[in-house]
Each structure stands twice: as structure tokens, then as C-alpha cells.
Amino acid sequence: MNRRGSSVWRVTDEERRRHAVKLGYVSSPTHTFTALAPAREAAILRQLGREGIHWGEWEHGTWSVQPWRNGESLWELWEGHREGSRDTDTQMAEALSCAKELAQLHDAGWVHGDVQPHHFIIGDQRTHVIDLGLAHGGDIPEAYDFPFRGCLVMYESPEISRSVLEQGYAVPTRESDVFGLGASLFISVTGLRAVEFPPDAEREEQRRVIAKGHHRKVTIPGPLGSIVEAMLSPVPTDRPTVAQVCDALT
Ligand SMILES: Nc1ncnc2c1ncn2[C@@H]1O[C@H](COP(=O)(O)OP(=O)(O)O)[C@@H](O)[C@H]1O
Ligand SMILES: [Mg+2]
DSSP states (O other): OEETTEEEEEEEOTTSOEEEEEEEOOOSTTOOGGGTHHHHHHHHHHHTTOSSOEEEEETTEEEEEEEOOOSEEHHHHTHHHHTTOSOHHHHHHHHHHHHHHHHHHHHTTOBOSOOOGGGEEEOSSOEEEOOOTTOBSSOOOGGGOOOOOOOOGGGOOHHHHHHHHHHSOOOOOHHHHHHHHHHHHHHHHHSSOSSOOOTTSOHHHHHHHHHTOOOOOOOOOHHHHHHHHHHTOSSGGGSOOHHHHHHHHO
């Protein structure tokens, strides 16, 4: 996969173990952080006690190695729900597995900062949350650190959008992660963005819409719908903690 400022390779070693190898590079003068993101993430994964983590520098930025996680993303896996063909018990178990992963990260003192349905990899054995390049919590080597300037707008909470608009940066929080999880579940079930915004507008314009704090009506039936609605609350302190989300989904 090769996107603006980052390429990810799936590499199989001589012992047939699979690794994700990331290369970060400067893609434009306004987009220099992508060069640092792989090393930043790897330093965080190491602090979280993950095995098989390596990083270093190359001529255009930093690189990292981490274990490849087998499975499908929440977005891919729930395609069947969007078509109305999958069992809701399985769906609740999968939603819970995502919430538990995030809860573990929060318990370890970290905030993810970039919660989105492509960052939950659901496998047969377990679920993993990936892409911790924007996480906050512990110590980051200064050489690899950069300010948080928001995430993918459609998973961004109103207070984060507001802060990015007003100050150019924000501080991701557990509450903003919970909003991101709510928006991720919402779009994965319905195929619709939780907050309706102009998809073709400039990012700043989109943020102005998000900042107003209105989300689409949650029509997801049952307990999943009620908890998603609570997670999308425009007031951060009104949102449940991810531990409470786990309880509700259990
Ligand atoms: N450890 C991993 N295991 C499995 N897939 C991964 C892993 N790391 C990255 N990927 C895949 O590569 C994509 C991009 O990687 P990601 O970590 O999100 O970096 P970025 O968004 O900065 O490009 C992910 O959405 C996922 O599909
Ligand atoms: Mg990503």
C-alpha cells in the first residue's frame, strides 16, 4: 500500500513469519510528519511491550517493522451487515472485541488518536488495533515527535475539530477515541458517515461542520444503537468510557 507519505509492505521472512514494514517519507512541504510516523509508532509499540518491533532511519525518513496482524478490518468484515446478511450476535462480539482492544490501550495510559474502522483488524484468534502513529500518553523520542493536527475528519470528534481550527493542533483524549469508535461502528454498520459533511469540500470546511456537533440520527437497532448514540455525544464528558462501552456490549 502506498499513500501520501507512507508505504506499507507485507513481508514474509525465512521462517514464514509475516511482518508489516513501513516506510515514511516527506510527501510535500506541508506534510513532513509522515516521514517520522513509522519510528514514532514503533517507539510506542515497544513501550507497550509488543514483540518484534524495530525501527530506524533511511534517506527520506524513518522505517519500522512490526508483526503482521491476520484478519479483516472492521470495515471489510461488516460489509455483510451493510447488506443485511450477517448474524447480530457475531456482530456484537466483534464490536466488543474492538472496544476491548481500545480499553486495553487506555488502561495502559495511551490514547490512540486515529480510531477508524480500517485500524481494527479482526482475526480468528483475536482483534488488534493498529496504526498507533498518532497515539499519545507515554514518552516519545523528541527526534520523532510531531504535534497532533487531527485525524481523518469523519472520525474526528467536534472538540478536536474545533481545536484544530482554532489552534492548528489538538490533544487527543480517551473521549475523542470513544467518539471515533462510535463513528467507526456507525459507518461500518450503515455505510454512512456519522456526521453528514460535504465530502468534496476543503478539510477546513469539513471541520467547521464537524465542530457544530450534530450527528446523523442513529437508527441502528438494539443495544448497539444506544451505545453508539451515547459515544457520539457532542459533549465529551457525556460519552461513556470505553470500559462502559465494553460492559454495554457484553
Ligand atoms: N501490523 C499490521 N498488520 C496488518 N495490516 C497492517 C499492519 N500495519 C498496517 N497494515 C495495513 O496497511 C494499512 C496502512 O497502514 P497504517 O498503519 O494504517 O498506516 P498509514 O495509515 O499511516 O498508512 C492498514 O490500514 C492495514 O491495511
Ligand atoms: Mg492508517
